[in-house]
Amino acid sequence: MLTRNKPYHLLSAHDLSREDLSDIGERSRYYRERVRTRAIPQMLVGRIVATLFFQPSTRTRLSFEAATQRLGGTCVGFSDPNVTKAGGEWRESMADTARVLNGYADAVVIRHNEVGAVDLHAQESAIPVINGGDGRGIRAEHPTQALIDLLSMEDDFGAIDGLKILIVGHVNQRCVHSLLIFLTKFLDVSVFLLTDDDEHLSDAEERELRSHGLTFQYVAALEDAIRRVDVIYVIGTKSPCEVAGKLVLRPEILQRSAPHVRIYHPLPRGIELPTEVDASRKAAYFRQVANGVPVRMAILERLLNGSHQGL
Known part of the structure; x- marks a missing residue:
């Protein structure tokens, strides 16, 4: 996986080559079949994925949480920033939030209403960061x-x-x-x-x-x-x-x-x-x-299990 900095993040579509896309497609189909037959390798046992959703989400948040649990991992996080000090009136910086999450989880999925906020988090993150959608307009990505x-x-x-x-x-x-x-x-x-x-x-x-x-x-x-x-x-x-x-x-x-x-x-x-x-x-x-869960299972595998190029 081509990324801008270590640890290996998925922040932008620019981070993936055509070969990466082919590999992710192949693994997504593998996991789709494994989910169908309920024969899923439990490769994330003992791993925690944090889902930090500063904006509302149904499909992205739930499919990442389902993908994590299908692979044997567990999830922590929030879907309303106003119930945390990372959002709402406190507005903890993304850098500080990242430093805290480094000790809490093995990977983090973030959705944010501001373009570039996920990148700011990644700059201070010692764990993989996945962009679950940031902002709207120029340079916003999902x-x-x-x-x-x-x-x-x-x-x-x-x-x-x-x-x-x-x-x-x-x-x-x-x-x-x-x-x-x-x-x-x-x-x-x-x-x-x-x-x-x-x-x-x-x-x-x-x-x-x-x-x-x-x-x-x-x-x-x-x-x-x-x-x-x-x-x-x-x-x-x-x-x-x-x-x-x-x-x-x-x-x-x-x-x-x-x-x-x-x-x-x-x-x-x-x-x-x-x-x-x-x-x-x-x-x-x-x-x-319906492809959301197997695709996100493949992404988590690559980021957390080291099955990507260059690692």
Whole structure:
């Protein structure tokens, strides 16, 4: 695993090579089968993973805790910073929180509302740090969600190379940032972005993606791209109950897509993904979310059991 500093952290999609992505995918499938058969190696017995969630979470927090316990480990942590002195009125520094956690746990998963807060924690951490989502906007990331997205697409299409992907919603979100960075590591991927005018990627992010060879363009309507894509990746907006009509994947528009198209969404959803779509054979988002536990089992194995490159 390529990381910025030791101990080995997962802070950004930049931290992983294409070979790393392949290895994580392989181990995720291994653990998915092991969970199905209940024959799971207990490699984290005696290990503690701390989950520090300064923002609300359902899937990320619970799947990391489930992954830890599936592997025989235990969890400590919080889901409301106001009940701790790490958040709320005390606002203990991330550096001090890291120094404390060094003596309490073997790894830490952090979600934070500020971009860069997880990196600040990692600078003082003697244990692996995993970014469970930090902030919103420029440089915000959610690398483990993007790993789930890649595994789900590979399950359905066999490979990421050559895919045509339409992303619908507010693309200036952390899960999209990490996914786009990962997509630069594959060949002949084309991305179409449908978003509000004030939700475009920053100029710096666009230049970086293009410098790494990713082909992408903004489109004005679903009809402009839906007939020529393989993947429709729907995401939410800042106001889940107030979504521009052009960002809603209505069933009648979905009918215009190719039969092989698959729809993904990191969840939770708002009105951008109507429940009527659930009955479509193209809907893949609940299979996608089920991949959260095996993917995070594979990540914990790599960080805590030394099964990554360079160690």
